[in-house]
Amino acid sequence: PEIPMLLHVLSQRLPALLDHLLAQRDHKPVKLLVMDALTELFHSHGRVSKDTLFERSRNLTEISVHLHSIASKYQIAVVVLNEVVDVFDRSLDADMGRPGELLYREQSRWFNRADNVPGGSHKEASLGLVWANQVNARIMLSRTERMRVLDADDRRDAKRPRFESPQPASTQATRVRRLNVIFSSVGPPAALDYVVLREGIVTVPEDVAPASTMPPPSAGSRQRPTQVLPTSAVAEAEEGPQDGSGDEWDEYWREADAHDDLY
Numbered sequence: 001p002e003i004p005m006l007l008h009v010l011s012q013r014l015p016a017l018l019d020h021l022l023a024q025r026d027h028k029p030v031k032l033l034v035m036d037a038l039t040e041l042f043h044s045h046g047r048v049s050k051d052t053l054f055e056r057s058r059n060l061t062e063i064s065v066h067l068h069s070i071a072s073k074y075q076i077a078v079v080v081l082n083e084v085v086d087v088f089d090r091s092l093d094a095d096m097g098r099p100g101e102l103l104y105r106e107q108s109r110w111f112n113r114a115d116n117v118p119g120g121s122h123k124e125a126s127l128g129l130v131w132a133n134q135v136n137a138r139i140m141l142s143r144t145e146r147m148r149v150l151d152a153d154d155r156r157d158a159k160r161p162r163f164e165s166p167q168p169a170s171t172q173a174t175r176v177r178r179l180n181v182i183f184s185s186v187g188p189p190a191a192l193d194y195v196v197l198r199e200g201i202v203t204v205p206e207d208v209a210p211a212s213t214m215p216p217p218s219a220g221s222r223q224r225p226t227q228v229l230p231t232s233a234v235a236e237a238e239e240g241p242q243d244g245s246g247d248e249w250d251e252y253w254r255e256a257d258a259h260d261d262l263y
Helices: 001-024 037-042 050-074 102-108 128-132 245-256
Strands: 030-037 077-080 084-086 123-125 136-149 174-184 190-197 199-203
Touching: 001 050, 030 174, 037 050, 050 077, 084 245, 123 136, 123 174, 128 174
Parallel strands: 030 077
Antiparallel strands: 084 123, 136 174, 174 190, 190 199
């Protein structure tokens, strides 16, 4: 019942609340809508099938329609929190598809992963291609393996509450995190490092610009994996391992080609 309830809120309750607030002169308009977290509504303990994927695609599209309508009508920024899943290397006997076929697994790294972060290729966003086609921008926050000791110059621009007295700069190493704009409808992909301090979130300059690890895919030159790499914990929000999810999606998209009425 959670999905029908969400659809009711997005189609009836939330627009009514926004209209009510707009009618009151002493209230500031709502400018931000945060949904935390959409993926939890689609967790399933059963086996993924063609029918369940069709139903999930329909629900995701309907939710997206309501969110786009609200954002356009009320000029609201909408942020939907997603989750990440583990990406496993294929076994030697895995189905590699027909000759010349570009599998979903190889396509998804362009819109689901942060491949410019070491270890970022082992985590990808949930909800698949259907949801990726509904959003205008995808931002991934991750924890790197790097530590940094911030000096006075790094902390100079950090904001400090007025009621706090200046504190001496700490020499304790701080975990460096990374923000990646994987894709956006208004700009190119970008990335920056940041740290979380008492003063808030502070961006830090990169020590070394990360090299791109995303060579153009080649359907005719796919090679079978020869080594299983360890999975790095690079995402702050993690979902349990979803082994074999790539194979199920590949089968789903091959079957979907035969359905002309699939949106």
